[in-house]
Amino acid sequence: VTTRARIEHDLRTSIRAGALAPGTPLPSTRALAADLGVSRGVVVEAYAQLAAEGWLVTRRGAPTRVGSDLSFAHPTTGRTDARSRPPRTVRYDLRTGRPDLAAFPRAAWARAVAAVVRAAPDAALDYGDPRGAPALREALVAHLGRVRGAVATPQRVVVCAGTAAGLPLVLRALRARGARRVGVEDPGWREQARAVRLAGLEPVPVRVDARGLVVDRLEERALDAVMVTPAHQFPTGVVLAPERRAALVAWARAAPGRLVVEDDYDAEYRYDREPIGALQGLAPDVVAYAGSASKTLAPALRLGWLVLPPDLAAAVAEDNARGVPALDQLALAALVERGELTRHLRRTRRTYRARRDALVAALAAHLPAAEVTGVAAGLHVVARVPDAHALADAARSHGVAVQTLHRHCTASPQHPPALLLGYGALPEPALERAVALLAGV
């Protein structure tokens, strides 16, 4: 066992046993290295690994602490993260990832469900293909080809219960074929690293800068796969630069079995520029694509889809035996076939653009010192402010729920302090009031 592995093991054990409580500050890497008589780099690496796994939280200019969400270490305690829980009286919920639930096309969905229940053949009610209902897979192939430039056949599509259920399917198939180390974006969606860890693989944080995932050192990090949000990086909102897209594909093709996992979670919402096509369209042989209805329709539907290279599709389908309820799949297929989804996207894109504009204008008026980025797409912006953590905490006590960028950082706290401001769920006047309140704080 290496020294680094022993340090990691000891810390995990102490945290699991409760000897190190959530929020406890750890000694500096320099102090611990001196205590243990090891080089500081070993401790830095151990902390980074534990941060990537969620055991520790690192923050620039502050001590590394034991994480606040350790539910994965104590499975019976549930998964509520104090920081993602809204305060008791939330007047303005600016947390990321919330689409406008009031915009859900209830009438169209109700029509689609009614039509499906009336007209679906009896055979559609049987145990079906583990890939999902053929009608939905066909509809998705056409829709994704048109809207995202994805290259697919129904055989290579697997319907799953959202991205959160789809990623583990891909990761388990990777593990079964011998993969060990998976690159995850830093900062990035915590669920990525969690899924990697739960699949028995090692999440390896890979830095994100203004041009997206930093791809130039992938080779030396001995990765088997890389998970990435190329069209609209979560949470920074940057787009993966064209030369990096090409480099990522070249990395994947340079050795057999390598895979890029593309999380295309909110790419339908892009306001000022041409849509960025899916990376999968460039390299369907080495990219596994994951899409979801969570932002475009509603998270509660739990409907998502994978488009996989042929060799992975069969393995993933076999693992997906429980799948997704068939009537929901058929209703979504009907929505897509009738063009209702496209119309809904057109409508909501207008709504979200107006909200984005209102939020950016309110920030310029009330918080002119905040540098706002990541505005071109998605459902949130990034606002650089000094002391984002203190501001987020104070805002919560005034009924404004916001997240910080650092909440999504693991090993690379090089990003300047910033707030993430989600605007999907709030109409313009509410956004204006929320920003005025923030400014007051």
Ligand SMILES: Cc1ncc(COP(=O)(O)O)c(C=O)c1O
């Ligand atoms: C990066 C990222 N991917 C995917 C999703 C959607 O996950 P799901 O499809 O499981 O709802 C989210 C939701 O917040 C996200 O932030």
